[in-house]
Structure formats: C-alpha cells, structure tokens
Amino acid sequence: MPVQDYQAVIGLEVHTELNTATKLFCGCVNEFGAEPNTNVCPVCLGLPGSLPVLNAAAVDAALRLAEALGFRVPAQSLFARKNYFYPDMPKDFQISQYEEPILSDGSLDVDGTPVGIERAHLEEDTGKTVHVGGGGRIHEADHSLVDYNRAGVPLMEIVSRPDLRSSEQARTYVAELRAVLRAIGVSDVKMEEGSLRVDANVSVRPVGSEAFGTKVEVKNMNSLRSVGRAIDFEIERQVGQLDSGERVVQETRHWDEADGSTHSMRVKEGSSDYRFFPEPDLVPVAPSDEQRARVRASMPELPAARRARMVGEWGVADADAQILLNVEGLADYAEAAVAVLHGGTPRDVAHWCTGAVQAFLRETGTTPAVLALAPDGLAELVDLVADGTLSRSQAQDVLGECLREPKRPRQVIAERGLAQLSDEGELASVVDRVLAENPDVVTQYRDGDAAERKKKRGFLMGQAIAATSRQGNPKVLGDLLDQRLST
C-alpha cells in the first residue's frame, strides 16, 4: 500500500531542564558549560550517607505547567528509584517519579486540535559521558569519561498521548510546548544545548484501523527540524517493512542527523528491569491550595492568548504572530517597541521583527535581549516611516545598519542625509519656486492635451525632487504640484 494508505500514530516524550538556580536535590549550581565536575557534592555524587532534599522551585515550576496546560495535580506524588547500571549516574539509580507523577491529564492545543498529555513528572538529569577511541562511538570506545555537573539537574518529563498523526503536527506540538515553557519561565528550552530533548514513539497502521501498530522509540533529535525529519523517515521505514511483508520490531532507534536515517540501538534493559520502587529518602509532595493559588496569581499571559491578542489587536497575521512567539525573546522585543510607538502601528513593528530582525538574529545566533538596537530604537524607525520621514526601502537600509552597529535610526539618517523631506510648508515653497522658474512649461501644461500634461507634470516633478536633493517626499510634492496646476 502507498504511504497515504497508512496513518501514523505519534506520541512524544519531551524532557526539559528546569532553569532553577540549583539542582533538584542539592544546592549545587545548575548551569550549562561549567568546567567538568566543578558543580558536584556528596548528594549528586551519590556518596554514602548523603540525603537528597527536594528543591521547592522545581515544585513551583511543575505547578506553573499545571496552570498552563490544565493538568490535574494529584493530592500526593511520590519519587521512585529507577535502577540501572550505567556510569552516567554515580548512584546507579536515577530518582524519578513512576506510579504517582506530580501532574497528570493535561492537554495542549495544536492548530485547533487538543493533544492529550498523559503525565508530567520531575526527575534528575544524568551526567555526561564522552567516549574515547573508536571515533567516539560507545560500542567501539576504548574507555569513557564522565562529567557529573549535569547529574541531578532538574528535568521535567512531559509525556503526550499518542494523539499526533503527522511529523508536521509533532513539530507544531514541540514548538507550542516550547513556547509555553518559555512563557511561564521554567526552562531555557534550548534544543541545541540539550535543555529540551524530544523522544518520539512512532507506529503506523492502515487508515481506518483502530488497533495500534508496533511502536518504535526514536531518540537523539536535536532540533525541531530533525524531529520532523526523523519521524518522516521512521514512518516511511515502517510502511516499507509492512509492505514487504515484514514485521515492525519494537525497539529503540537512534536518529543520525548526518545520514538522515534511524539506526537500531542495542537493547539495554527493558522497563520492567528498572525495578522501580518508592524512594525511601524523599517524602511525598503534596502541593497545598495556598501554594497553587500563589502560583496561579503569578502566571503570565500564555502564548495562545498572546497570539490571539497580536492577531486581534495588532492586526498581525497568525503565521507572523507564531514567529514572534517561537523565536526566543522576539515577542517581548516587539511588545516593548509597541509600548513606545508614536504614530507607527504595532503591525509595522511585527513586520520588521519577523523580517529583518529575525533574519539578523538567525544569521548571528543572538537574542533580541542583546541586540544593539533596543526596542525603542525599532519604534523610532517605525514612527519615522509612519510620519513619512523614511520610505520603506530607506527604512530597510537604516534598520540593517542599526542592527549591525550600535546606532539609532535618526543617527543613520543624519549621517547618510537620508531623511525624506515631508514638511508641507517647506515643500510648498520648493514647488512654487520651480513653477516660477519654469513659466513656459506651466503654460505648455495648461494648453496641452492629456499626454502633453503628463509629460510636463513629470518634468516639473523631477525639478522639484532635484531641488530637494532627492529627499522630498514624492507624494507630498505631487499633491502640492497638482493643487497649484489645477488653479
């Protein structure tokens, strides 16, 4: 059967590192990129006798997510030990949540379709291993090196229901979830730094079938783009297998960005072999009504509502609002510019943000927060277009320079003598002078037919624009000229 006769069934597990100041169970700094093994202590090194104590900020983060995605918060949740032998955890177990997660039954709207989220739970991240020899591949390595700075960093694992049906939907889900996590301020959500990681459970079934096919877990997707590519590859691979009469094997596969395909990973231990049991060193978490009320009162506007406001009040296209929200800090930047507009429109602010500003951010890998052009500088530019000082194409040039150099639009205009001259009084005297200097042309215009008039008007316009050193606003000059020629 061709691919379109199959339906894909996709569920996503998103791991997001929380941006708390400290780790989940100890006071070591939670930061990316520190010198190896400098943020470690007896708790996160699993030294005998050390005891974990839960970080209150991680519980707050979970409660914020509960407010954002409508999760149920059970009266109590428990931590559990997940036992396994792998040197990325010095304790030989990871503290996670198993049967009683802190959040259950949430949902996220993906292009108008509610996607169920089964659960979200807190757990500690593992250390980082580097494999030495054998090209850095674990199977061929001579030995491995471990850095425990990341061991114990708080993670929230968010597990969707198998409600997604295409790679496109899966990408949108991740983008939306990322926007929510960023908006509620609980994570940096940087996929390239590993603070947001996505695993996908993918299966296929004939269209119309109710039963699920055999699912395959795909790991190691490091960007939104690779989430889409890996799922598409996996769907095609599974359809190909079914079509050639083979069975899909339940397994974990590794996405290889370079060769654009998934590879079978050797099975480590099945989930029943993790021997989960309640963590004896941590007591249950039971968020109080007061705590939940406090969190509720501090919730920011969520991306969906913000997008609706940008579309409704600013008159921005939905796709553009999406860009503003999906690029880190861009919506805040645009809002800050809109707040100080004098004459320009929010829609124009959005136009430049999704255009030149976004392109510049992508090119340079920077964020709006560190742009040389502060939001009020962009507002200045938008206002200068609105009041006719700059044409749009001039504004494009000015903006380009302001993004590259720490300069304000007015400064660039002054330096380049760019400003469009729009002052009506000033332009009126220019027009009057041009008419006075060319009485013959005026006479020929008045006596001429339509073609002759058009020609003479063009000549006079050219003279007028030249007389303003090409800075006169053509529309204002034209209006003034027509006014005088018609009397």
Next chain:
Amino acid sequence: MSRSITRAEVEHVARLARLALSDEELDGFARELGVILEHAEDLAALDLDDVEPTAHPLPLVNVLRPDEVRPSLDRDEVLGQAPAVEDGRFRVPRILDAP
C-alpha cells in the same frame, strides 16, 4: 497462597545487580528470598480494605529546601577519590561491548 522463587529468577536479579553468585549461593538465595516472599504474603491474609497505601512510615510531606546555591566540593578533592581520572573527568572502563 505461597509462591517460591526460582533459581532462574535469582540468577536474573543477580545479573541486574551485577552480582556474580556461585551455584551454592544461587540455591541459598532462592531459599532465603522465598522465605521473605512468604512472609510478605502473610500480609495478603489481612483485611486491609480500609487502610490507605503508604510509601513512607512517617506522617510527613513537602520536605523542601529553598532554591539557594550552596558550595560544591573542590574538584581536585573529588577526583582524588577516583581510581582513574582524565581531563577533569572520571575515567571509566569501556561501557558496552562491540555489537
């Protein structure tokens, strides 16, 4: 209803725990673990319908700490305890065999 633990189950659990047990030890643990399981099954005879399951014996919830940084250990001291070190990291033997 009594259920004894098989030798194969002991072998499996020992493998998961990376324990190398001799034949005598396997037999011994099968017997001892069987006794422990039987003891746990005594509980099944009790009527516990009105008892809430508990994961902890203490009537305590929400033992939390504020999100405040505390000093970490000195790296040289930490790595000084390790049997092997390379590049500021713990050096461990090859993790998986070649496929």
